[in-house]
Amino acid sequence: MEIYRIEELSFTFPEQEQMALSNINLTIAGGDFITICGKSGCGKSTLLRQLKTILTPHGKRQGAIYYKGQPVEEIDGRTQAAEIGYVLQSPDNQIVTDKVWHELAFGLESLGYDNSTIRLRVAEMASFFGIQTWFHKSVTELSGGQKQLLNLAAIMAMHPAVLILDEPTSQLDPIAASDFLETVKKINRELGTTVIMTEHRLEDVLPLTDRLIVLNEGVVIADDTPQKVGEALSKLNHPMFLSMPSPMQIYAGVENDLAWPVTVKEGRQWLDAFLEDKTPASIAESQPSSKVDGPVVIKFKDVWFKYDKHGPDIIKDLSFEVKRGQFYCIVGGNGTGKTSTLSLMSGILQPYRGKALIGGKNPAKMNAKELFTNNLGILPQNPQTLFVKKTVELDLYEMLSQLPLTKEEKVAKVEAVVKFAELEHLLSMHPYDLSGGEQQRTALAKVLLLEPKILLLDEPTKGLDGPFKEKLALFLQKLNAEGVTIVMVSHDVEFCAKYAEVCAMFFDGSIITTNEAQKFFAGNSFYTTAANRMARHVWSEGVTIEGVIDLCQRSR
Ligand SMILES: Nc1ncnc2c1ncn2[C@@H]1O[C@H](COP(=O)(O)OP(=O)(O)OP(=O)(O)O)[C@@H](O)[C@H]1O
Numbered sequence: 001m002e003i004y005r006i007e008e009l010s011f012t013f014p015e016q017e018q019m020a021l022s023n024i025n026l027t028i029a030g031g032d033f034i035t036i037c038g039k040s041g042c043g044k045s046t047l048l049r050q051l052k053t054i055l056t057p058h059g060k061r062q063g064a065i066y067y068k069g070q071p072v073e074e075i076d077g078r079t080q081a082a083e084i085g086y087v088l089q090s091p092d093n094q095i096v097t098d099k100v101w102h103e104l105a106f107g108l109e110s111l112g113y114d115n116s117t118i119r120l121r122v123a124e125m126a127s128f129f130g131i132q133t134w135f136h137k138s139v140t141e142l143s144g145g146q147k148q149l150l151n152l153a154a155i156m157a158m159h160p161a162v163l164i165l166d167e168p169t170s171q172l173d174p175i176a177a178s179d180f181l182e183t184v185k186k187i188n189r190e191l192g193t194t195v196i197m198t199e200h201r202l203e204d205v206l207p208l209t210d211r212l213i214v215l216n217e218g219v220v221i222a223d224d225t226p227q228k229v230g231e232a233l234s235k236l237n238h239p240m241f242l243s244m245p246s247p248m249q250i251y252a253g254v255e256n257d258l259a260w261p262v263t264v265k266e267g268r269q270w271l272d273a274f275l276e277d278k279t280p281a282s283i284a285e286s287q288p289s290s291k292v293d294g295p296v297v298i299k300f301k302d303v304w305f306k307y308d309k310h311g312p313d314i315i316k317d318l319s320f321e322v323k324r325g326q327f328y329c330i331v332g333g334n335g336t337g338k339t340s341t342l343s344l345m346s347g348i349l350q351p352y353r354g355k356a357l358i359g360g361k362n363p364a365k366m367n368a369k370e371l372f373t374n375n376l377g378i379l380p381q382n383p384q385t386l387f388v389k390k391t392v393e394l395d396l397y398e399m400l401s402q403l404p405l406t407k408e409e410k411v412a413k414v415e416a417v418v419k420f421a422e423l424e425h426l427l428s429m430h431p432y433d434l435s436g437g438e439q440q441r442t443a444l445a446k447v448l449l450l451e452p453k454i455l456l457l458d459e460p461t462k463g464l465d466g467p468f469k470e471k472l473a474l475f476l477q478k479l480n481a482e483g484v485t486i487v488m489v490s491h492d493v494e495f496c497a498k499y500a501e502v503c504a505m506f507f508d509g510s511i512i513t514t515n516e517a518q519k520f521f522a523g524n525s526f527y528t529t530a531a532n533r534m535a536r537h538v539w540s541e542g543v544t545i546e547g548v549i550d551l552c553q554r555s556r
């Protein structure tokens with residue numbers, strides 16, 4: 001059965017000349033599992049938002065969208081609320097109530113379900129998504145990943161016919177992300193729910209996807225099975241090929257005589273067979289040891305922290321050190337305390353026992369001069385919390401307003417960061433109108449403007465496309481070489497494995513193991529049991545995709 005038919009759809013935002021969507025024609029059948037990908041800002045969220053009228057932004061729309069044969073704008077609000085489940089890109093923007101349990105029940109309440117059905121569905125979803133332990137919490141106490149899971153659970157409680165997901169796993173740890181996607185696939189397969197999602201991390205998603213649609217500047221440039229799209233992008237040498245999963249990229253880089261297209265699964269099997277006799281341990285041994293041996297700039301000694309005097313300990317006896325010029329990465333499960341640790345580092349939070357020191361001092365007690373000398377730059381998990389002005393440009397200049405710089409110096413600094421973050425065409429826009437990835441780039445630009453000596457980054461690659469991630473990595477490495485210390489909290493295993501110098505595993509409020517990045521991923525079963533197990537082989541083998549391709553070619 002046809003669920004959606006999109007005919008000649010074009011869309012332009014108010015006061016914009018360029019169309020955000022241009023001449024889109026798609027038919028989506030009941031039970032389809034569709035993934036939409038493309039560079040950040042290419043129009044993915046704008047397209048998804050056209051599929052549910054309450055979320056459609058203001059602007060000029062041409063063409064038509066039919067839901068089950070009827071123009072979507074003629075479908076009444078209740079039917080849309082009940083049948084079209086939509087999980088927004090930013091989890092903070094979706095939550096409407098104050099308690100977790102109420103959030104789960106809210107949609108059902110507004111649809112008028114009776115109490116016993118509501119209780120049953122809420123209990124079902126809480127167990128299904130493992131929410132029992134934080135069921136009675138206030139939503140303000142949740143970590144980013146917990147909010148993302150809550151949003152999906154609240155939508156699934158309504159048993160929608162269509163599930164629209166805008167980057168649903170961006171803040172989930174690898175195991176939670178893999179479980180989450182498997183759950184979505186199960187819902188799709190067993191209940192016949194149509195799934196339409198956007199995602200930048202394609203490695204886990206493509207094996208579940210029937211159809212991959214690639215958008216480029218608002219135009220559909222590919223619409224086929226993932227392997228055929230992979231083949232087409234590879235032949236065209238299209239920049240989006242950098243976003244394809246690593247097994248596909250490696251396969252394309254090595255094979256000239258074997259057949260394309262290849263699925264992610266086939267690519268993995270081929271690479272697994274190739275790497276069979278190379279044990280992670282022997283690979284790890286051959287890795288060079290840490291380069292950095294500078295002075296310690298961040299030091300945690302027996303740190304304990306809780307949010308509420310009578311609440312549970314969130315950080316438990318945490319001790320670790322970060323040296324100057326190091327790229328230190330913290331990974332670990334959702335809600336284990338990573339963001340809280342960054343806040344302790346910056347002095348936003350204070351330990352109730354132990355010491356959290358920057359340059360030997362408590363950051364919360366530093367005077368302005370000491371703060372300036374240590375120059376901390378903090379990228380929060382939600383980039384929107386940094387935006388205070390009406391335009392991107394004003395927001396950038398705001399960052400420099402307190403500094404003793406001439407106008408020319410300010411202009412030069414802003415121009416340089418705008419160029420790096422590719423914001424030229426976005427300067428007059430309201431930061432809240434930007435796409436998810438554009439917001440992330442703007443927030444990064446704001447933080448980098450202060451030229452911090454210590455950079456604390458909470459999920460910096462969230463929402464970024466493959467090509468920009470590469471650019472960011474090179475930039476961070478350059479900063480490292482200049483002596484800037486970087487601490488990054490991330491679920492982006494590939495990024496950490498490829499670029500970080502040291503990786504620490506967070507578990508239950510403390511760091512349980514630390515190692516050089518390649519050794520860490522080579523020997524870490526937490527991540528190798530997750531869907532991202534490729535990281536172990538790929539990054540421990542040659543560190544870069546090119547390295548693996550090179551290795552494969554030499555061994556043929
Ligand atoms: N309200 C608005 N007014 C003007 N332009 C907008 C508005 N909302 C979005 N845009 C622009 O439309 C383009 C497409 O945005 P959209 O959010 O659809 O991108 P996306 O492909 O989902 O990106 P990402 O992967 O970064 O989330 C972007 O360049 C964005 O700046």
Ligand SMILES: Nc1ncnc2c1ncn2[C@@H]1O[C@H](COP(=O)(O)OP(=O)(O)OP(=O)(O)O)[C@@H](O)[C@H]1O
Pocket residue numbers: 140141142143144145146171173307308314332333334335336337338339340341
């Ligand atoms: N303001 C708060 N008040 C009370 N509890 C909180 C608050 N913020 C976070 N928590 C709790 O502290 C724990 C750690 O949260 P934190 O945000 O540090 O986790 P995280 O490891 O960064 O998670 P994620 O990967 O999901 O972002 C979680 O169980 C969370 O529910």
